[in-house]
Amino acid sequence: MSQLYDPLQHPHCQGQAFAPSYWASTIDFPTARSSVTSQQQFDVAIIGGGYSGLLTAYHLATEHHLDVCVLEANQVGFGASARNAGFVLKGSGRLSYPQMSEKWGVDVSKGIYAEYSDAVNRVEQLIAKHNITCDKQESGYLKIAHNQNALQTLNAQAEYIQTHLQSSSTPPCQWLSQDELSTHYMKNQQAYGALRYSDSFGVNPLKLLLGYRTAMLESGVTLFENALVDNITETVSGFQLSVNGCQLSCNKLVIAGNAYNSKLTHKAINNRYLPILSSIFVSKPLTAQQLAESGLQTNQVCMDTRTLKYYYRLLPDNRLLFGGRGAVYAKHQNKSVYLANLKKGLSDCFPSLSNIEHDYYWNGFIAAALDDMPHINFDGKLGFILGYCGAGVSFSAQAGYRMAQMVAGKTVPNLPLYNTPLPYLPFPHFRRLGQFAYYQYAQVKDRFY
Numbered sequence: 531m532s533q534l535y536d537p538l539q540h541p542h543c544q545g546q547a548f549a550p551s552y553w554a555s556t557i558d559f560p561t562a563r564s565s566v567t568s569q570q571q572f573d574v575a576i577i578g579g580g581y582s583g584l585l586t587a588y589h590l591a592t593e594h595h596l597d598v599c600v601l602e603a604n605q606v607g608f609g610a611s612a613r614n615a616g617f618v619l620k621g622s623g624r625l626s627y628p629q630m631s632e633k634w635g636v637d638v639s640k641g642i643y644a645e646y647s648d649a650v651n652r653v654e655q656l657i658a659k660h661n662i663t664c665d666k667q668e669s670g671y672l673k674i675a676h677n678q679n680a681l682q683t684l685n686a687q688a689e690y691i692q693t694h695l696q697s698s699s700t701p702p703c704q705w706l707s708q709d710e711l712s713t714h715y716m717k718n719q720q721a722y723g724a725l726r727y728s729d730s731f732g733v734n735p736l737k738l739l740l741g742y743r744t745a746m747l748e749s750g751v752t753l754f755e756n757a758l759v760d761n762i763t764e765t766v767s768g769f770q771l772s773v774n775g776c777q778l779s780c781n782k783l784v785i786a787g788n789a790y791n792s793k794l795t796h797k798a799i800n801n802r803y804l805p806i807l808s809s810i811f812v813s814k815p816l817t818a819q820q821l822a823e824s825g826l827q828t829n830q831v832c833m834d835t836r837t838l839k840y841y842y843r844l845l846p847d848n849r850l851l852f853g854g855r856g857a858v859y860a861k862h863q864n865k866s867v868y869l870a871n872l873k874k875g876l877s878d879c880f881p882s883l884s885n886i887e888h889d890y891y892w893n894g895f896i897a898a899a900l901d902d903m904p905h906i907n908f909d910g911k912l913g914f915i916l917g918y919c920g921a922g923v924s925f926s927a928q929a930g931y932r933m934a935q936m937v938a939g940k941t942v943p944n945l946p947l948y949n950t951p952l953p954y955l956p957f958p959h960f961r962r963l964g965q966f967a968y969y970q971y972a973q974v975k976d977r978f979y
Contacts, residue, residue, distance in 0.1 A: 534860050534861050534863060534864070535860060536805070536859075536860035536861070537789060537790065537791060537792050537793065537805040537895060538793060538805060538860075538961070538962070539793075539860070540792060541792055541793070541794050542603060542758055542760070542792050542794070543603055543604065543608070543609075543790050543792065544603040544604060544756070544758040545604075546604065546608070548604075548605075548607065548608055548612075549608075549612065549613045549892040549893070549894060550890065550891075550892050551612065551613060551736070551810075551890060551892045552812040552845075552849070552851070552889070552890040553612060553616075553734055553735060553736035553737070554607075554612070554736060555890070556665075556734060556736070556737070557736060557737060557740065559605065559607055560740065560743075562605045562755040562756060563753045563754060563755040564754070564755070564756075565754050565755065565756045565757040565773065565774050566601075566754050566757050566773040566774060566776045566778050567776060568776060569776060569777045569778070569779075570599075570778050570779070571778075571779045571780070572597050572598060572599045572752070572778070572779070572780045572781075573590075573596040573597040573598060573780065573781050573782065574587075574590055574596055574597070574598045574599075574780060574781065574782045574783070574784065574937055575598075575599050575600075575601060575769070575771060575778060575780035575782075575783050575784070576598065576599070576600045576601065576783075576784045576786055577601050577759050577783070577784070577785050577786060577787055577791075577795070578600075578601075578602065578609070578785065578786035578787035578788070578790070578791075579600050579601075579602030579605075579606040579608075579609075579743075579753065579755070580606075580609045580610060580611035580612075580739070580786065580787070580788065580790075580926070581611045581738075581739060581742065581922065581923065581926035581927070581930070582786040582788065582915045582922070582926045582929055582930050582933075583600050583602075583784070583786035583787075583930075584600060584606070584739070584742040584743055584746045584930070585656075585742060585746075585926060585927055585929075585930030585931065586784055586786060586915070586929075586930040586933045586934050586937075587599075587600050587746050587749075587751040587930075588742065588745055588746040588749050588751065588930070589930055589931050589933075589934035589935075590751075590934045590937060590938065591746070591749040591750050591751050592749045593934065593938075594934060594935075594937070594938035596937075596938065598751045598752070599751065599752040599753070599754060599778070599780075600746070600751060600752070600753050600754065601754050601757045601759055601771070601773060601778075602753070602754065602755045602756075602757060603756070603757065603758045603759070604755070604756065605755045605756065606739065606740070606743050606753070606755065607736055607739060607740065608790075609787070609788075609789075609790040609894075610788060610789055610790060610894050610895060610896060610922070611735060611736075611739045611922075611923075611926075612735060612736040612739055613735075613808075613810075613892060613893075613894030614735050614808075614894065614920070614922070614923060615732075615735070615810060615831075615841055615843070615851055615853050616732050616733045616734055616735040616738070616843075616851075616923060617671070617730070617732060617831045617833070617841065617843070617921070617923055617924075618650055618653050618730055618731050618732065618733060618831075618923050618924045619650070619671055619727070619730045619831070619833075619921050619923070619924055620643075620646045620647055620649070620650050620671070620727050620729060620730055620924065621646050621921055621925075622646065622649075622903075622904050622918050622919060622921040622922060622924070622925035623899075623902050623903035623904055623917065623918070623919045623921070624898075624902035624903075624919050625902050625903055626687055627639050627642075627643060627687060627690055627691060627694075627695060628686070628687060628690050630642055631690075631694070634946060636694055638945060638946065639694070639695065640694070640695055641943055641944075641945045642945055642946075642947060643691070643695040645925075645928055645943065645945065645947060646924070646925065646928075647699075647729065648928055649924040649925045649926075649927050649928035649929075650729050650730060650924050651729075652924075652927040652928055652931060653738075653923070653924050653927045656741075656742070656745070656927065657733075657738070657741070659745075660741055660744070660745040662737070662738060662741030662742075662745075663737060663741070664733040664734045664735075664737040664738040664741060665733060665734040665737060665845075665846055666731055666732075666733050667731055667732040667733070667829040667830070667831075667843070667845075667846065668731065668828070668829050668830055669728060669729060669730065669731045669830070670726055670727070670728060670730065670731070670828070670830030670831070671726065671727040671730030671731075671830060671831050671832075671833070672706070672711070672715060672724045672725075672726050672828075672830055672831070672832045672833075673724060673725040673726075673727070673833060673834075673835065674711070674718065674721045674723075674724045674832060674833070674834045674835065675721065675722040675723045675724065675834075675835050676720050676721070676722070676834040676835050676836050676976070677720070677722060677979075678722055679979050680722070680834075680835040680836075681722040681723050683835070684723065684724075684725050684835055685705065685723070687725065688703055688705050688725045691703055701727075701728045701729045702728065703725055703726060703727050703728070704725070704726045704728065705723070705724075705725060705726075706723060706724040706725070706726055707723055708721065708722055708723050711723065711724050712825060714827070714828075715825075715827065715828045715830070716824065716825045716826050716827070716828065716832075716880075717823075717824060717825030717826075717880070718825075718879045718880065719878070719879055719880070719881060720834070720878055720879045721834075721879070726830075730830075730831060730924075731830075731831065732829065732830070732831045732843050732845075733923070735923060738923070754773070756774075757773050757774060758773065758774060759771050759772065759773055759795075760772050760773070760774075762783070762795075762796055764911075764912075765779075767779075767781060768780050768781040768782060768783070768911060769781075769782075769783045769911070769912075771783075781911075782911055782912070782913070782937055783911065783912050783913070784908075784912075784913040784914065784915070784933060784937065785798070785799060785912075785913070785914040785915070785916075786914070786915050786930075786933075788896075788897045788915065788916055788917075788918060788922065789803070789805040789806070789895035789896050789897035790895060791803075791897075791916075796912075796914075798912060798914060799914050799916060799952065801954060801955050801958040802899070802900075802916070802952040802953065802954055802955060803897045803898065803899055803916050803917055803952070803955070804897070804898045804899075804900075804955060804961055804965065805895040805896070805897055806855065806895065806896050806897070806898055806920075806965070807855070807856035807857050807858070807860065807863055807893050807894070807895060808853060808854070808855060808856055808893065808894055808895075808896055808920060809853060809854060809855070809856035809857075809863070809868050809869070809872060809891070809892070809893050810851060810852070810853035810890075810891070810892060810893075810894075811851075811852055811853075811869060811872055811873070811888040811890060811891040812845070812849050812850070812851050812852075812888060812889060812890040812891075813849050813850040813851075813852070813883075813886050813887065813888050813889070814849065814886075814887050814888065814889050815847055815848045815849050816844075816848045816849070816850060816883075820882065820883060820886075821848065823882035823883075824880040824882050824883055826844050826850070826880075828844065829843060829844050829845075829846070830843065831843045836972075836976040837972040837975055837976050838854060838855045838969065838972045838973065838976060839854060839855075840852065840853070840854045840872075840875050840876075840879070841853050841854070842876070849889070850876075850883070850886070852872055852873075852875070852876050853872070854871070854872055854875055855969070856868050856893050857893075858962055858965050858966045858969060859962060863893045864893070869888075869891055873886065873888075896918065896919060896920040896922075897916055897917055897918065897919070898917060898919045898920075899916065899917035899919075899952055899953060900953040900954070900955050901950075901953050902919060903917060903919075903946065903947065903950075904916065904917040904918050904919070904922075904925060904929065904947060905917050905947070905950060905951075905952045906929045906932055906933050906936075906947055906948050907948070907950075907951065907952060908933065908936035908937060913933055913936060913937060914952070915929050915930075915933055916952060917952070932947075932948060936948070
């Protein structure tokens with residue numbers, strides 16, 4: 531199998547190389563757990579050992595006292611949960627709150643805002659409860675307007691949130707002018723103002739993931755690693771899973787691989803999400819002069835308003851993490867042009883960093899649904915979690931909590947996140963071509979509008 535894995539082309543991701551990320555350089559991976567070696571029975575089986583899978587299992591075991599196993603095709607730390615930028619944000623998907631209100635009404639947008647706020651709180655609570663050392667940085671998320679038109683849109687969203695969504699239990703968002711941003715946060719030459727959320731923060735996502743792994747194992751969940759599920763058969767009482775030639779039975783099944791599911795995982799999710807490559811580089815530590823010239827004086831997480839977003843933050847050792855959308859086709863992901871594009875994006879924002887050198891560069895897949903929102907669905911026997919759109923570090927905590935409730939037969943909020951079917955992607959054989967065309971449109975849109 532090619533090392534350049536593509537969920538649309540390959541039957542599975544087992545045996546693929548781990549990402550050469552900055553995060554991986556900061557830890558030693560624990561010894562892998564063994565795979566399935568004999569026939570076994572569980573109340574619930576979960577496919578995928580990322581945030582969603584581990585936390586769904588954790589809550590099923592600790593709060594609902596079910597016998598649960600997690601099946602990871604590689605080792606915990608392989609997929610998107612270890613490749614992302616470590617942004618714990620109050621949001622997921624791509625719909626703005628005014629768009630949600632127009633589509634579903636103000637009460638629904640309030641409910642979704644509350645779920646996203648709870649997600650950030652839940653991550654903080656898990657970190658504190660289990661003493662997870664994950665390099666948590668100062669609180670704050672800067673949503674930066676990259677041009678004058680974006681400034682007006684962002685300002686309108688800030689007014690909408692302040693007027694309709696905030697309550698005494700949710701920290702306020704704060705509007706920052708161009709001067710305030712330049713004086714107190716950074717001298718970004720493409721920043722016209724920013725909306726600051728006070729209850730977001732950055733972490734080392736791999737350390738967070740391994741902290742969840744430890745908490746899950748201590749709760750009594752069985753973890754199988756290097757355990758590829760190569761066939762799923764529905765039975766009268768549940769499901770029969772074929773794992774590396776062995777049979778495993780479960781009453782209920784949750785698919786939690788997000789973008790690292792394959793086209794063969796299950797018909798319930800096939801052709802219902804688009805895997806999208808995201809690319810990140812981490813610089814060498816910035817010098818005092820580079821910090822002064824760029825005006826970077828915050829470790830808060832930052833993302834701009836482009837359709838093809840740039841996201842960045844200063845790490846604890848003064849390295850700069852900078853990310854954005856990568857190649858359309860997986861086979862092209864390591865071409866130098868995509869790293870060059872990221873560095874150009876950085877230099878456009880911070881000209882003094884135009885010759886910045888990097889120590890780490892890697893790629894990973896996110897999953898997007900056709901309706902630009904995550905879906906946490908369960909039909910009584912089969913569930914799946916899909917479509918974080920690249921913002922799953924926080925919402926996965928809430929998604930895992932809600933999925934566990936659904937599996938256990940509990941009631942969850944009546945929101946589109948939990949009760950809307952995952953839409954079918956039309957013309958699946960042409961989705962990469964459509965993605966390429968959309969990227970061309972987005973580049974023009976981001977430049978002029």
